[in-house]
Amino acid sequence: MPARWVMSLLAALALPATAAQGASVADFYKGRQINLIVGSGTGGGYDAYARVLARHIGRHIPGNPSIVVQNMPGAGGLRAANYLYNVAPKDGTTIAVIAHDLALHSHLGHNPNIQFDFPKFIWLGSSSSFADDAYLLIVRPDAVVKSVEDARRPGGPPLLVAASTGGAGTGDTTTLIREALGFNLKPVTGYRGSSDMFLAIDRNEADGRFTALSVLQATRPGWLKQGAMRVLFQFARATRHPLLADVPTARELAQSDIARALIELGEIPYFIDRPFAAPPGLPADRAKALQDAFVATHQDARYLDEARKLMIDVSPVDAEGVRRAIERIQAAPAAALDHMRKLLANRGSE
Numbered sequence: 099m100p101a102r103w104v105m106s107l108l109a110a111l112a113l114p115a116t117a118a119q120g121a122s123v124a125d126f127y128k129g130r131q132i133n134l135i136v137g138s139g140t141g142g143g144y145d146a147y148a149r150v151l152a153r154h155i156g157r158h159i160p161g162n163p164s165i166v167v168q169n170m171p172g173a174g175g176l177r178a179a180n181y182l183y184n185v186a187p188k189d190g191t192t193i194a195v196i197a198h199d200l201a202l203h204s205h206l207g208h209n210p211n212i213q214f215d216f217p218k219f220i221w222l223g224s225s226s227s228f229a230d231d232a233y234l235l236i237v238r239p240d241a242v243v244k245s246v247e248d249a250r251r252p253g254g255p256p257l258l259v260a261a262s263t264g265g266a267g268t269g270d271t272t273t274l275i276r277e278a279l280g281f282n283l284k285p286v287t288g289y290r291g292s293s294d295m296f297l298a299i300d301r302n303e304a305d306g307r308f309t310a311l312s313v314l315q316a317t318r319p320g321w322l323k324q325g326a327m328r329v330l331f332q333f334a335r336a337t338r339h340p341l342l343a344d345v346p347t348a349r350e351l352a353q354s355d356i357a358r359a360l361i362e363l364g365e366i367p368y369f370i371d372r373p374f375a376a377p378p379g380l381p382a383d384r385a386k387a388l389q390d391a392f393v394a395t396h397q398d399a400r401y402l403d404e405a406r407k408l409m410i411d412v413s414p415v416d417a418e419g420v421r422r423a424i425e426r427i428q429a430a431p432a433a434a435l436d437h438m439r440k441l442l443a444n445r446g447s448e
Contacts, residue, residue, distance in 0.1 A: 123387045126190070127161030135186070135194035137178030138262075139171045142292025143313040146410055147225050147372040148195045154401040158391035163191075171290045174262045174269070175200060176211055183214035186377050190384035193222065193376045198367040199270055205427050206435065208443040219375035220385045221420040222392040226312070226371040229413035232342060233333040233368060234314070235259075235275070237306035238299060239325060246330055246351065249281040256284040260295040260304035268295065270442060271308045271333070274364045277441055278357040279331075279348065292317070306330075310371075311339065315409035333361075334368035359434040360441075366430070370415060370423045389417050 136148045145167075152165040170178040175197025186192035196219070203209055204216035243249050243257040261269035272285045286304045289295045296318060298304040306327075314321055321327045332339060333348045348365075352358040376388060395401050396414040405412045415423075 123383050124160035126384065127159055127163040127387075130161070130163045130191060132156070132159075132163050132165050132190070133186075133192045134165055134167045135178050135182060135192065136167060136169045137171065137175030137194065137197055139169055139291025139293055141296075141317060143310055143316070143410075144175070144195050144197070144372065145169065145292075146313070146316050146408060150401065150404050150408060150410070151195075151225065151374070151395060153404070154398055155391050155395045158394040158398070160387055173211065176209075180211075180213045182375065182377050183219065188377045188379040190376060190380055190388060193374060193388065196373050196375050198224075198371050198373055201367045201370065201373075201424055202364070202427055202438070203270075203442070205424075206439045206442065208439050217421070217424050218378045220378060220380045220388075221417040222374040222376065222389050223396075223414055223416045224370040224373040224420055225396065225414055226411045227413045227415050227419070228334050228368045228371045229411065230312075230339075231368075231371065231411040231413075232311045232335050232339040233271070233308060234311055234342075234345075235306060235308055235330045235333070236314070236321065237328040237330055238302075239328055241305040241328075243282075243305065244328060246281075246346070249283070249330060250279070251282070254282055256282045258286050258303075258305045259283050260289055260298040260307040261285040261287045262289055262291070262295070268308050271364070273441060274360060274438075275333075275348070278360045278364075279351050280353070308333070310411075311341070312409065312411045319409070334365045334371075356433070356437060359431055360438060363427070363430050363434045363438055366423060366426050369426075370420050371411075373420055392416070 134148055134152050136145050138144045148167050152167050156162050156165050170181060178194055179196050179200055182194040201216050204212055237243060242255045248254060249257055259272045261272055269285050269287055272283050275281050276283045289298060295307045299307060329342060329345050331346050331348055331351055332342055335347045338347055348361045349358060352361050374392060376385060393416055396412060402412060
């Protein structure tokens with residue numbers, strides 16, 4: 099048989115297989131529903147990103163399934179992550195937005211309640227790499243602590259900081275900043291989500307909280323007006339955000355090499371600030387379809403227009419970008435990892 103006939107025959111045989119694979123994904127998703135789990139309550143940053151993604155990603159998944167958002171708050175996102183890894187169907191009908199700080203916690207291994215291996219999730223990507231965002235410590239204008247100097251003053255009054263249930267996320271940042279920057283911070287824990295923490299400030303239960311600039315822009319834009327709230331510093335930024343040119347970064351405030359190393363380690367998860375994942379064990383063709391749909395959605399004009407109106411930072415990274423961020427944590431200096439592990443392990447005894 100001539101060589102060109104062999105090549106033509108092989109090509110002809112390959113085409114149906116490829117078409118069948120694409121059709122199988124579309125056939126699977128046609129008429130189905132994908133549950134998108136959010137590990138926090140309504141009204142916060144993770145919820146905002148999940149809901150805008152849910153309104154658009156279905157157009158880019160073969161078969162065009164409907165997407166339903168389900169909030170599953172608990173332990174700073176740990177409940178949702180454990181559910182996705184261990185309980186959720188592994189067929190592509192459940193995905194989740196995962197708390198980004200769990201990338202660090204999973205590697206440190208200090209929390210026995212973590213029942214997953216973070217790198218083994220099927221990563222779709224992250225909607226934000228914090229390129230145009232900043233994590234802020236905001237303080238009520240009538241709080242006794244009004245400046246960095248006040249927060250660092252020996253024997254000065256503590257700054258009461260609202261923190262999530264279980265101390266994860268916001269509570270961890272409070273602990274890190276107290277250690278690395280010498281701030282007199284006292285976490286007020288037990289809040290189930292971002293909305294509850296905002297209400298805690300409204301009700302004078304707390305002096306302030308850590309939150310993203312994008313979250314304020316989307317949910318409390320009035321707090322960014324002059325005099326509404328004080329911003330003591332910005333975190334997860336190598337340089338000052340253009341909108342906060344007079345506010346120092348945490349790196350600027352670090353007064354020793356180990357303090358700066360702790361800050362930089364704590365900032366890595368923000369480069370995958372809103373990571374979306376499916377459970378491990380997902381069929382390869384459906385995993386690829388979801389990853390491709392995630393990338394396509396973040397290039398969709400209708401998605402981008404809605405994100406602009408919500409004033410959320412859209413600076414996406416793909417699945418490979420998430421993996422690179424995880425590798426950066428794994429490659430962090432051993433001294434910084436050990437210090438962080440001891441710091442967060444001891445937090446529960448405070």
